[in-house]
Amino acid sequence: MAAYITRRLAAILPTLFLVLIIVFFLIRLIPGDPAAVMLGPDASPEDIERLRHLMGLDQPLMVQFGRYLLRVFRGDFGMSIAFHMPVTKLILQRLETSFLLALCSAVVVFCLGVPPGILAAVKRNTLIDQFLLMFALLGASIPSFWLGLMLMLAFAVKIPLFPTSGFSSVFQTGNLANFRYLVLPSLTLGFVNSALVARLTRSSMLEVLQEDYVRVARSKGVRESRVILKHALRNAAIPIVTVFSFTFAGLMSSAVVTESVFALPGVGRLVVESVLRRDYPTIQGLMIMIAFLYLIINLITDITYAFIDPRIRYD
């Protein structure tokens, strides 16, 4: 296992380098440049050209790439054009919000996805199953911005239990009460994303519950709860873990709509803002961070498989 993990970790660097090259050239294919956005609607072409020159954007692309590469090798991802601060610092500032939002949302996804999925499979073709399926369908169909605004109206404006928007750091202040900022966004994101997990858990469980070893366990008189939670769920878990882990990565990197509705300073919003402002250094830094995140989550998922299913061996 250790050798396998080392191999996988070693493969991360060349993958990230490839991502860096692709992103650097791909974003420059999008028409428009940061100078035009920075100067605003009333700027003349001369003003835009002058600022492009000052920012070095009129240099040949390969020269710009060479300079960028040299900086990255020194661990410097450059300065954000739009936010005037080092890209690394900017991304780190946003990571806390996104990480905590993803974590809280994952709890909601788990609670609304896995137990109802198991229950629906066990109570197959009953009223409970139909109700839970309807609930999952609702989650998959409701636009997150609408659900977010409705929750805000209900639990921030009419019954003022939570703040409408914003976020204050939990790590920096040590104030756990700041989790209140994440309640409504997490419910929004969690509900919308739980539908897939619930349906997958149900179908995966249904498949496993037909297996011979489940029938044998039942015929041996093993308690039903033990049959479901130990024998069936463990075997049904691999697809659920796969979907769950990638849902987590998605929640961390692309919860744009929810972050916008609740004005959360997260990674997803930063991605969109950077693209709209053509903030090349920030987009590059973000894409590398997101690629790294997916690679690590992928690795953790693979390792988790081995723990769930002893038949899986990587050595």
Place this chain on the structure above:
Amino acid sequence: MRRYILLTLLCVGMVFGVLAEQPKYGGTLRYATIGEPPHLDLMLVTSDLASTIGQHIFETLFTFDEHYAPIPLLVDTYEVRSDGREIVLHLRQGILFHNGKELQAEDVVASLERWGKYGIRGPIMFQHVTAVVADDKYTVRILFETPFGPWQSLLAFNNGGPMIIPKEIAEAAGGKPLTPDQYIGTGPYKFAEWIPGKYIRLVRFEGYKSREEPPTGYGGARHAYLDEILFIPVPEAGTRLAGVQAGDFDYAEMIPADLYSVVKADPNINTYLLRPPFMALLFRNTKQGIMANNLMLQAVLAALDMEPIMKAAFGELFELNGSIFPKGTIWYSTAGTERYNQANLDKAKELLKEAGYAGEPIRLLTNTSYQYMYQYSLVIADQLRKAGMNIELRVYDWATMVKYRAQSGEWDLFVTSHGPIPDPALLTALSPTYPGWWDTPQKNELVNLFNTTVDFKDRYAIWEKIQALWYEEGSCIKLGDFYTLNISSAKRVGGLDDPHQPPLLWPYFWNAWLKG
């Protein structure tokens, strides 16, 4: 007895009512913005949000009163000599920058020179300037080659304008936008911190020296009652509104027009329609392509029915107005406006025939970054199609549209808007280098004459001629005026209802306070 009790209660109530409206120091005003400005270097940006925030930090030599007329701010008195070829500015004394240094003439000279060289609107004035000199510690002289009419308005307009910063910062920054550590001005609030995505925080500048005249518009006395102002980016309009309703924000900008009746009916919310209004515009390419033909301009003018165009984007918050400048401003004129809002499809078809138009595609650029532009471009496209024009609507984000509109071979029409300005000299459509490229000898001659005339009556007469020509051969079609809707919490914010300090384009919070 009962009458006495009632009378006493009434008196007590009145006293408390008056007391409640008295200005008081303290508190943090939370302003929900639509986003974040690119930076706060007002010389190098025309973003309205940058002006709104930056005007609390930086000040200009002049500013605007409640009627949008220029009045002194950092300047104490001024003289116009040599028929307008020489302006002498006597600065107020004892004004401090946020770094503790006293404002002196050398700072003004360095700031004006930086603005003239790199500022967005600086070259408009500096192409006429021969020198800016400091005569003594508090006197600055500006020398013009020829008289330059709009000098005072330009020195007052902070958007892309000449904010005054310390000499060392002006020289060190050159053409690059100032960095946050260089945000040093003379305003009533100073820059404290900017956490991207969370807020921009300003704090009261204790060393601020206010003017002593009564407040009027952006001018007169400025009192910093608030301890802090937070500008919080909240991109979703519904959230900005809900935030004010729930008490999470005290003030919110750019509430959609379709919510106007809702917020107007809420007693806990004060509404503000910012004046002067913005202009909704449609540009044509006069340099290249089918729209370069003036008859095509006339066909478009004949075809457009402005009411549905404006209504689609602004609900009831608009005004049909063919004058380039809004009603109530000194530059309002009806010259040429008989061609505005004709809604005559038959006439448009005739004109298209006369222009020799044979159904060639007409590329209309629009964008979804500014939703209102996208909304009115849909109606424009529909109306022009009904007149017989083969409109190809090309939808981009703002940055991409800016890129394409700079290339004359890439478009025929594009939509945009223009913020209110104090002088026609600042109209982008009059610049021969601005996309649209209106560059005819007659127009250039009139604009030159306009800029070198100092007397207002003479300038107004020339402006009327320019506006009439605008409708004959210009690169830009005025669609109408539209208002921005801002709101505040009626329970929390005081000082925003003074009739002498109306809600102007860039909301300002000196002289505002928090109740309770």
